[in-house]
Amino acid sequence: MRRRDDMTSRNSILLQIGDVSCVIWQETLSLISFIGEAVSACADAVRRPRKIRWRETLFYMNMCGSDGLPITALICFLTGIILGYQCAVQMHKYGADAFLPGLVGCSVVRELGPMMVAIVATGRAGSAFAAEIGTMKVSEEIDAMRTMGFLPERFLVIPKLIAMALTIPMLTTIGDVMGILGGMIVGHASLGMPVQTYYQQTIEWVAPEYFFESIFKSVVFAVVITLTGCWRGFRAGNDAIAVGKATTSAVVISILFIILCDTFLAHVFNTIFFG
Amino acid sequence: MTQNAISVKNLTAGYGRRIVLENISFDVPQGQILTILGGSGCGKSTLLKHMIGLRTPFAGDILLHGKSIVSSTGNRKRAIMRRFGVAYQGGALFRSLSLAENIALPMEEHTKMSREEIREKVREKLRLVNLDGYQDYMPSDLSGGMVKRAAFARSLALDPDILFFDEPSAGLDPLSSASLDRLILDIREKTAATIVVVTHELESIFTIADRAVMLDANTKSIIADGPPLELKKHSANSFVRLFLNAGHDPADHSHEGGIHAGDK
Ligand SMILES: Nc1ncnc2c1ncn2[C@@H]1O[C@H](COP(=O)(O)OP(=O)(O)OP(=O)(O)O)[C@@H](O)[C@H]1O
Numbered sequence: 001m002r003r004r005d006d007m008t009s010r011n012s013i014l015l016q017i018g019d020v021s022c023v024i025w026q027e028t029l030s031l032i033s034f035i036g037e038a039v040s041a042c043a044d045a046v047r048r049p050r051k052i053r054w055r056e057t058l059f060y061m062n063m064c065g066s067d068g069l070p071i072t073a074l075i076c077f078l079t080g081i082i083l084g085y086q087c088a089v090q091m092h093k094y095g096a097d098a099f100l101p102g103l104v105g106c107s108v109v110r111e112l113g114p115m116m117v118a119i120v121a122t123g124r125a126g127s128a129f130a131a132e133i134g135t136m137k138v139s140e141e142i143d144a145m146r147t148m149g150f151l152p153e154r155f156l157v158i159p160k161l162i163a164m165a166l167t168i169p170m171l172t173t174i175g176d177v178m179g180i181l182g183g184m185i186v187g188h189a190s191l192g193m194p195v196q197t198y199y200q201q202t203i204e205w206v207a208p209e210y211f212f213e214s215i216f217k218s219v220v221f222a223v224v225i226t227l228t229g230c231w232r233g234f235r236a237g238n239d240a241i242a243v244g245k246a247t248t249s250a251v252v253i254s255i256l257f258i259i260l261c262d263t264f265l266a267h268v269f270n271t272i273f274f275g
Numbered sequence: 276m277t278q279n280a281i282s283v284k285n286l287t288a289g290y291g292r293r294i295v296l297e298n299i300s301f302d303v304p305q306g307q308i309l310t311i312l313g314g315s316g317c318g319k320s321t322l323l324k325h326m327i328g329l330r331t332p333f334a335g336d337i338l339l340h341g342k343s344i345v346s347s348t349g350n351r352k353r354a355i356m357r358r359f360g361v362a363y364q365g366g367a368l369f370r371s372l373s374l375a376e377n378i379a380l381p382m383e384e385h386t387k388m389s390r391e392e393i394r395e396k397v398r399e400k401l402r403l404v405n406l407d408g409y410q411d412y413m414p415s416d417l418s419g420g421m422v423k424r425a426a427f428a429r430s431l432a433l434d435p436d437i438l439f440f441d442e443p444s445a446g447l448d449p450l451s452s453a454s455l456d457r458l459i460l461d462i463r464e465k466t467a468a469t470i471v472v473v474t475h476e477l478e479s480i481f482t483i484a485d486r487a488v489m490l491d492a493n494t495k496s497i498i499a500d501g502p503p504l505e506l507k508k509h510s511a512n513s514f515v516r517l518f519l520n521a522g523h524d525p526a527d528h529s530h531e532g533g534i535h536a537g538d539k
């Protein structure tokens with residue numbers, strides 16, 4: 001392995017670019033075929049819901065949802081405080097104090113809430129999924145599943161997907177509220193805004209549709225995180241180091257995909273729904 | 276006409292560009308216990324992985340009960356797979372499930388048995404390998420030998436008519452190892468199953484096997500095929516004789532001591 005690395009480093013930049021494009025192309029193909037398998041597994045699950053492994057689903061709901069709640073809530077709360085504080089300092093200069101609740105509320109609910117929850121979930125759940133499936137591959141458990149006549153994709157992906165798609169929106173909703181609370185504390189402490197006023201202002205600015213946007217995004221992110229984590233797990237090599245690499249790449253790729261999706265969705269929501 | 280349970284036809288297999296097995300053919304009749312022998316790294320597990328359909332060969336075909344596992348895909352492949360049981364070299368128990376759940380899983384998924392029936396069946400399988408009472412243990416709480424026995428029990432879950440074992444008795448104490456050998460003979464007696472065992476243990480080779488097939492890393496092919504006791508005494512290949520006599524070649528007294536696989 002090392003010898004090959006040395007050789008490529010001595011080669012020209014063009015060759016390296018070619019190498020990287022080849023890898024990217026192969027990975028893209030494997031991602032597409034994995035998504036295909038996952039979709040067909042989903043279709044199968046819809047047709048025969050009794051075959052879904054509900055016990056595992058509950059286990060993952062517990063792991064992604066209730067176990068992740070304290071840290072997610074804390075991070076969203078702190079995000080609200082940071083955002084509120086930075087805005088308060090700037091806006092106070094222009095006497096625009098009254099807009100603080102609207103600014104914090106809209107930013108948190110429409111963007112930062114879903115995003116922060118998704119990033120925490122990537123670190124907690126996405127990496128765990130990749131590590132779990134990668135380890136199962138190393139210990140021949142995936143092989144054992146196949147020779148028992150099971151579809152590992154259905155077995156391993158569907159429970160995680162259902163659990164994530166249900167819990168992440170709930171976490172996001174709680175995270176949104178915590179973020180607004182964080183802003184409220186700053187508004188009260190540093191701008192002297194009464195809690196009552198802050199609350200009314202928030203309600204005025206943050207339309208109920210924004211919560212729909214929040215939840216919609218979080219479902220998309222949940223699917224992205226789960227599929228990326230599982231995909232990297234299935235792509236892992238056959239030793240312990242490969243499992244570590246799969247975990248790292250699951251986190252990096254999943255954050256990249258989340259941001260790409262968010263860019264796209266921000267545009268879609270602003271032009272189509274709220275345009 | 277009696278059909279062969281397994282037939283391997285001109286199999287060439289390997290990893291990437293590297294060929295590990297070249298042009299291998301053999302048939303296993305129904306009810307035979309076949310052991311696959313050979314030095315470490317000669318491709319025994321590789322051969323097994325091809326026979327159970329986990330890898331696609333470079334060339335050749337493998338038929339299980341007359342159906343090609345190489346060329347079938349999807350549901351048809353899974354249907355073939357359901358008819359055999361495999362115990363993997365490392366156990367490959369599902370770590371997130373307890374011992375009982377591990378064994379119950381194939382029954383839950385592939386049969387219409389009730390919970391009670393499944394519980395009773397799991398108990399029966401665990402009793403076979405002396406693990407009754409460990410139903411609720413997680414695989415991580417078991418010793419290596421117990422994991423092996425549990426994997427063995429799981430491979431029997433659906434009462435398959437072909438069984439594949441990759442080194443079932445490696446790492447077991449002599450007593451468990453001997454009882455596993457007896458169990459293998461017992462299963463064949465009761466169910467007439469065809470059994471393929473990869474093993475290094477000379478003791479169990481001579482106890483259980485009707486036939487031994489020996490692979491070699493240099494020639495990448497079969498260097499001996501026949502009843503183990505016969506091979507032990509009369510094989511034309513001196514390496515085969517050395518292997519089966521634990522390093523003491525009865526035909527060559529100048530050579531007492533170790534196995535010298537390299538010098539032929
Ligand atoms: N996943 C893999 N990728 C590449 N090469 C492999 C892989 N698995 C095995 N090999 C190679 O194939 C050869 C045969 O390996 P195999 O695992 O079949 O040996 P074995 O006979 O089962 O040995 P042991 O008795 O130690 O289990 C080895 O030389 C090994 O290097």
Ligand SMILES: [Mg+2]
Pocket residue numbers: 319320321364441
């Ligand atoms: Mg092996």
